[in-house]
Amino acid sequence: MMKIGVLISGGGTNLQSIIDTVHGKSGEIAVVISNKADAYGLTRAKNADIPAEVIVENDCADVDDFNAKMIDVLKDYDVELVVLAGFMRILTPAFIAAYPNRIVNIHPALIPSFCGEGFYGMRVHRAIFEYGVKISGPTVHFVNEEADGGPIIAQKAVPIDDCETPEAIAAKVLEEEHKLLPWVVEQICLGRVHVDGRRVTIDRV
Amino acid sequence: MMKIGVLISGGGTNLQSIIDTVHGKSGEIAVVISNKADAYGLTRAKNADIPAEVIVENDCADVDDFNAKMIDVLKDYDVELVVLAGFMRILTPAFIAAYPNRIVNIHPALIPSFCGEGFYGMRVHRAIFEYGVKISGPTVHFVNEEADGGPIIAQKAVPIDDCETPEAIAAKVLEEEHKLLPWVVEQICLGRVHVDGRRVTIDRV
Numbered sequence: 001m002m003k004i005g006v007l008i009s010g011g012g013t014n015l016q017s018i019i020d021t022v023h024g025k026s027g028e029i030a031v032v033i034s035n036k037a038d039a040y041g042l043t044r045a046k047n048a049d050i051p052a053e054v055i056v057e058n059d060c061a062d063v064d065d066f067n068a069k070m071i072d073v074l075k076d077y078d079v080e081l082v083v084l085a086g087f088m089r090i091l092t093p094a095f096i097a098a099y100p101n102r103i104v105n106i107h108p109a110l111i112p113s114f115c116g117e118g119f120y121g122m123r124v125h126r127a128i129f130e131y132g133v134k135i136s137g138p139t140v141h142f143v144n145e146e147a148d149g150g151p152i153i154a155q156k157a158v159p160i161d162d163c164e165t166p167e168a169i170a171a172k173v174l175e176e177e178h179k180l181l182p183w184v185v186e187q188i189c190l191g192r193v194h195v196d197g198r199r200v201t202i203d204r205v
Numbered sequence: 206m207m208k209i210g211v212l213i214s215g216g217g218t219n220l221q222s223i224i225d226t227v228h229g230k231s232g233e234i235a236v237v238i239s240n241k242a243d244a245y246g247l248t249r250a251k252n253a254d255i256p257a258e259v260i261v262e263n264d265c266a267d268v269d270d271f272n273a274k275m276i277d278v279l280k281d282y283d284v285e286l287v288v289l290a291g292f293m294r295i296l297t298p299a300f301i302a303a304y305p306n307r308i309v310n311i312h313p314a315l316i317p318s319f320c321g322e323g324f325y326g327m328r329v330h331r332a333i334f335e336y337g338v339k340i341s342g343p344t345v346h347f348v349n350e351e352a353d354g355g356p357i358i359a360q361k362a363v364p365i366d367d368c369e370t371p372e373a374i375a376a377k378v379l380e381e382e383h384k385l386l387p388w389v390v391e392q393i394c395l396g397r398v399h400v401d402g403r404r405v406t407i408d409r410v
Contacts, residue, residue, distance in 0.1 A: 110340060113318045132404040134360040135315060135342070155339040157362030161407075198337040202366075 002189040003030040005079035007070070007087035012041020013174070014085035014106060014181050019048045021182035027189035030077035033070055035089055051077065057089065067092040074099075083185055084143065088120065093145050101151070101195050103143040104188070106181045108173050110155055111139040115148035125166040125173070134161045136169060138177040140184040142195065153193060153200045156180050207394040208235040210284035212275070212292035217246020218379070219290035219311060219386050224253045226387035232394035235282035238275055240294055256282065262294065272297040279304075286393055289348065290386065293325065298350050306356070306400050308348035309393070311386045313378050315360055316344040320353035330371040330378070339366045341374060343382040345389040347400065358398060358405045361385045 004027050006015050015032065023029045032045040032052040045052035053073050060066040066089075074082065084105040096103065107115055109124050114136075119127065128136050137158035144150035156176045163169045187193050192203040209232050211220050220237060228234045237250040237257040250257035258278050265271040271294075279287065289310040301308065312320055314329050319341075324332065333341050342363040349355035361381045368374045392398050397408040 110315060110318065111338070112336065113315065130403065131317065132357050132402075133316070134344075134357055135362050137340070137362075139339075152337050152339055154366075157340050157342075157364075159362075161359075198335065200337060 002027045002081055003077065003079050004028065004081045004083055004185065004189070005030060005074045005077060006032045006083045006085050008032060008034045008039055008041035008085050009036050009088040010039050010041065010086050012039060012044045012085065014177060015041045016044050017178040017182045018083065018085065018185055019044065019050070022185050022189065023048065023050070026186045027081070030079055031073060033073055035066075035087070041085070064092055064094065067095040071095060071098050081185070081188055083181070085181065090147065091143065096143055096145055101142045104153070104181075104184060105141055105143050105148075105150075106177055107139045107141065107148050108136075108170070108177060109139065110135070110137050110157070111141060111148055111152060115139075117147050119148070122166060122170060125170045128160070128169055129163070129166040134159065136160050136173055138173055138180050140180055142200070151195055151198050151200045153187075154180055154184050154202070207232045207286055208282065208284050209233065209286045209288055209390065209394070210235060210279045210282060211237045211288045211290050213237060213239045213244055213246040213290050214241050214293040215244050215246065215291050217244060217249045217290060219382060220246045221249050222383040222387045223288065223290065223390055224249065224255070227390050227394065228253065228255070231391045232286070235284055236278060238278055240271075240292070246290070269297055269299065272300040276300060276303055286390070288386070288390055295352065296348065301348055301350055306347045309358070309386075309389060310346055310348050310353075310355075311382055312344045312346065312353050313341075313375070313382060314344065315340070315342050315362070316346060316353055316357060320344075322352050324353070327371060327375060330375045333365070333374055334368070334371040339364065341365050341378055343378055343385050345385055347405070356400055356403050356405045358392075359385055359389050359407070 029050050037054045042052045057066045082103040137156045139155045141152045142150040160169045194201050234255050242259045247257045262271045287308040342361045344360045346357045347355040365374045
């Protein structure tokens, strides 16, 4: 079973979706790493008997040291696939190079719309609301050195013309995030995902 | 019945979709203007007994004169709504100011992705293919002075993960264009479309 490391910063609802759908079935979450000591996702890990570690950037010498410590933990647990589930820090090139096309991130918009520097959390949905787009939805992609710029694995369209606030958009998209991310992680664990440059294909079964 | 002017440059399949769905029902196509004398859309207009005029930019003094001549024709036919159906020229600010939120364009991608200067025709679908996005689809929007930047009226998501060439993407999206554009024109003719800044709402019935 493929060993997965999940990086979190907060509530961990996307982590929970992987625990519920993938863990112990197609893959095994070997460790959860949080950069916040009080992240509720740590409790979710504990409740599922998954080892969890806290690595706080302020306790590290610098951002390189912070990233090196995370890599050390991932290597200790023989992690083959890293999943960013609401992890709010940018990874260093050294971290990304250690897991080429083996780090997965979820972004709450249809990349390449509303992504890149400055587009995170509710900022994404506020920009979408103000622009007045009619369709949004989550994107799961591999992480490369460009913010939100790696090869796209899967996207899901969410009609938002009935959403009267940015918060309503966020809630509707989040619901689909909780389905799309575990589905992608499962497909990777099952060896069905193939990368050719920027184009990603998933075997149909 | 609202009088519609349709501007074309080529085959006019989007014009045909409006003839089939809207013309003589919720609205009336009062005139078709082509900037190409050999556009097949002119034949489509003739076949539907719709007046058609050819205005070639090279026969005009300059781009302002070209736009002024088009406005003259539209005014002659009392046009209230202008529809760009594969019209390949940029309108001048004077033209746009003559029909504020009364010019509709269709773009073959989910704006704000793959739009703006340089993104037209197959260039759009090639960029989408190379980027490796999984969802595309047409956008119908009002025209303002920014290329593809006006308020979005409607969008339709088209999954393209099964498309193995840019041409396959173009064909799949075009099929939805032929449904989305006449639907939007119909909603405008029926007075159901409301604009508030960048946000457009359509009455549900």
